[in-house]
Amino acid sequence: MTGSVPPLFPPSDAQYGPADLTLTPAGEPPTLRADAARNRTRLLEAASQLMSCCGATDLTMEAVATAAGVGKGTVFRRFGDRTGLLIALLDHREQQLQAAFLSGPPPLGPDAPPVERLHAFGPAVIKHERDHHELILAARTDPVRNYVVPAARLRLTHVTMLLRRANAEGDAELLAHTLLGYLDTALVHHLVVDRGMPLERLEAGWHDLVARLTTGGDTAA
Amino acid sequence: MTGSVPPLFPPSDAQYGPADLTLTPAGEPPTLRADAARNRTRLLEAASQLMSCCGATDLTMEAVATAAGVGKGTVFRRFGDRTGLLIALLDHREQQLQAAFLSGPPPLGPDAPPVERLHAFGPAVIKHERDHHELILAARTDPVRNYVVPAARLRLTHVTMLLRRANAEGDAELLAHTLLGYLDTALVHHLVVDRGMPLERLEAGWHDLVARLTTGGDTAA
DNA sequence: ACTTTAAACGGACCTCGGTCCGGTTGTTCT
DNA sequence: AGAACAACCGGACCGAGGTCCGTTTAAAGT
Numbered sequence: 196m197t198g199s200v201p202p203l204f205p206p207s208d209a210q211y212g213p214a215d216l217t218l219t220p221a222g223e224p225p226t227l228r229a230d231a232a233r234n235r236t237r238l239l240e241a242a243s244q245l246m247s248c249c250g251a252t253d254l255t256m257e258a259v260a261t262a263a264g265v266g267k268g269t270v271f272r273r274f275g276d277r278t279g280l281l282i283a284l285l286d287h288r289e290q291q292l293q294a295a296f297l298s299g300p301p302p303l304g305p306d307a308p309p310v311e312r313l314h315a316f317g318p319a320v321i322k323h324e325r326d327h328h329e330l331i332l333a334a335r336t337d338p339v340r341n342y343v344v345p346a347a348r349l350r351l352t353h354v355t356m357l358l359r360r361a362n363a364e365g366d367a368e369l370l371a372h373t374l375l376g377y378l379d380t381a382l383v384h385h386l387v388v389d390r391g392m393p394l395e396r397l398e399a400g401w402h403d404l405v406a407r408l409t410t411g412g413d414t415a416a
Numbered sequence: 417m418t419g420s421v422p423p424l425f426p427p428s429d430a431q432y433g434p435a436d437l438t439l440t441p442a443g444e445p446p447t448l449r450a451d452a453a454r455n456r457t458r459l460l461e462a463a464s465q466l467m468s469c470c471g472a473t474d475l476t477m478e479a480v481a482t483a484a485g486v487g488k489g490t491v492f493r494r495f496g497d498r499t500g501l502l503i504a505l506l507d508h509r510e511q512q513l514q515a516a517f518l519s520g521p522p523p524l525g526p527d528a529p530p531v532e533r534l535h536a537f538g539p540a541v542i543k544h545e546r547d548h549h550e551l552i553l554a555a556r557t558d559p560v561r562n563y564v565v566p567a568a569r570l571r572l573t574h575v576t577m578l579l580r581r582a583n584a585e586g587d588a589e590l591l592a593h594t595l596l597g598y599l600d601t602a603l604v605h606h607l608v609v610d611r612g613m614p615l616e617r618l619e620a621g622w623h624d625l626v627a628r629l630t631t632g633g634d635t636a637a
Numbered sequence: 638a639c640t641t642t643a644a645a646c647g648g649a650c651c652t653c654g655g656t657c658c659g660g661t662t663g664t665t666c667t
Numbered sequence: 668a669g670a671a672c673a674a675c676c677g678g679a680c681c682g683a684g685g686t687c688c689g690t691t692t693a694a695a696g697t
Contacts, residue, residue: 231663365624366624381559
């Protein structure tokens, strides 16, 4: 990967600004130099643009660089590698989903009892994955990297928290991994697309799983 | 990938001979031409050799070809791509595990009640994955491909069968996917290596999961 | 044994991800 | 403002995966 200087995944890319691609990175490295930030935005826009017309698998680093009007080295400096760029792209699209289950309206958001939120979580994630499966799948080169990605960490802590609040018996973190494993994009894609499994069946399976894993009491302690 | 002529993953590579690398492919294309079969063996041996000394990630197709005394094109013709070669290598190493749960002694093999076999299945797979994690992880470039690989299909049908025989309620296939998801190499590796989770905890989680998913009656119907 | 045919072979060739380093440009401190 | 410094930029360069096509060769038919 990068020699060693860039702090393991360049400037982090955890959260940015509010909505559009006008993302002002506010990660670990206090601030990005003006030109660097500008180029970062350009690159993400260019990548997004190219992706929507050519598909994720054909997205070339050099093409992105050219489209953004910068050198290839700049792309790698900013995102580490191709996967890093895709993840950054993805991370941005995830924010909508994250907002939905972190602070959205009831079935998913905090104004519903935890078990209910869990039930709603599955279909929401599946929907999201179906919308972006190409990008998600393309961003999955290194299998272990998925667990390190901020979005994945967030989902894990979220589901773990819901399980705890639901007073589920057992190892909450491992149960959360189990639930998230069921929602794995590759699995869902394989079942639905490759094997033609109807969505209803998949979602029924989810609800069944949630029911099985959340035993030990309702929100009412 | 390959133009189109090779029948989607060249000559299949499902099962071969009994034990050693003296594998005589007996897949779908009736037989391989003599020289092709010979080269196939040579290539697998060379790859295995190189891997044990240089690691899977540094395994170069050209190096394998050279070590086997054939041209690079031959490697690709036979295995489709790098991942195909790694999968073939892996498939071979899996046979020991497969034999264990298909026809081995009791806790795992057919002479034990299904629920007991399921309980034994987890630790066995985890053990296997720990032994070969480098190769397994290296073979995982395309996330969906895992579900198509014969070894994975076999595990799925096996676990599904065990669940059915255990009279587990619910969608056996989906429950099987859930169980196998828990055993995902990348997940196990992440938890144990990256996050230092003790094996005992992981296995306890497995037993708990099996217990939860196999409700509805014992073998005694 | 000879012809025929389809498959296997091999290595030149192309593409693309990733690295490197000399030059450039913000940023900060005095 | 000017200098010093660190970070950024860019594109030449490298290595490895994957493709192509002319040549060779095993297997089947006569």
